[in-house]
Amino acid sequence: MRLSIDHRTVYRFTEPQARLVQMLRVNPQNSHDQTVASWRIDVDHDARMREGRDGFGNAVTMLYVDGPVEAIKIAVQGEVVTSHSDGVLHGVHEPLPPAVFQRSTPKTAIDETLAAFARDATKGAEPHRALHRLNATVKEGFAVERGRGQPGVTAAATMARRSGTARDLAHVFVAGARSLGIPARYVSGYRLGGGAHRPAPHGWAEAWCEDIGWIGFDPCTGLSPEDGYVRVAIGLDSIGAAPVAGSRLGEGEEELDVDVTVLREE
Template identity: 60%
Template sequence: EGPVDGIEITVKGEVLTSHSDGVLHGVHETLPPALFLRSTEATVLDTAIAKFAVNAAEGARDRIGALHRLNRAFHERFAFDAGRPEPGRTAAAAFRMDSATPRDMAQMFAVAARSLGAPARYVSGYHHNDHEVVHLPTPHGWAEAFVDGLGWVGFDPCTGMSPEEHYVRVAMALDAAGAAPVAGSRLGEGGEELDVDVVVQRED
């Protein structure tokens, strides 16, 4: 009863990961892949990104080869920006920059993959530093694209490679906003502040 000073959410769990060349396993998919051909306000099909995708995929023998080429092309095109993503920045706006955050690169990849006809989605989670047993990570974002015969395959444009066992997958959606690990709303006066503390520990 009465005013609430704060809300604390504590989540603790164990995640089993394995080396899979980026191919997603063990996830019950309730939505058809074609749903992820849709665009959102943040991932509207952009002519410049579509042209970039065609050039990057040139010479690929199949869909998976084209997507890997696209992933490497984004990695080589943009300098890594470790700062906080600019709220509301679209994939099209990010493509005009010289550097990009993980969120920006993943959303650009999703737009590019969809322009090539591949269903694609944004994934939020954490990237564990392989050199540390206990790691205090910042949220990370990457993309997944659907490939016939393989299913969903992960791509991280920040590294130019596919996610492996040191990635912890939390949520997926059409764009970053839909895959936010925590979201909410409030009604009334007063301010708000979000403080997040995450620890990822490797179990040998």
């Protein structure tokens, strides 16, 4: 499938900023299941950009902008050709062993409620089956919220509300899988469907099965990602995979506006 992606991020500041330093994780990588046909990042300011990689193997673009900046628009556009793979990853650059993804983070901290939820959902099934059950159980038991939601929501808080954004549900899955002793991680990327204009990139999860490898799970659908998905970055949680992490030098508040369009090209 050929997907075209248009991901616009606008920051507006109530006071002009003297400097911005941003770290972008918006470049999808080639693998057996996705080929990047074209990709570009445009910024509406004079900016210095540097490509690199983070410790997880994600492609990183550092963005350095001199002020005064009252607003900045980052436009990411491109085309990716995908193939169907039942959610199993093939040919992905993996610099870190799965055991690294067994650790918790503040957003994916495991408490007794979460662990019991994961246990009840999987009832001692072998890992591969357990993961599919966990994914289906999150899908059944949680309402999906549109919108970007609150950035600091923990998996435990989402458990209590039984409702959350794609990102929040993915955190529940990740924490649940880890509570079963299975390495799991957060994925940020793009997904076809759910309306033309979306207020955020998509987020889902991946978990490790010894005999199979890394497998994707999307608790919003209860299924594994297929060829309507474009994988961009991974992390221990959504912070580590965030499309934009920024710091600014200046007073005032900021307002964020994101618009993501994913279309199928014929």
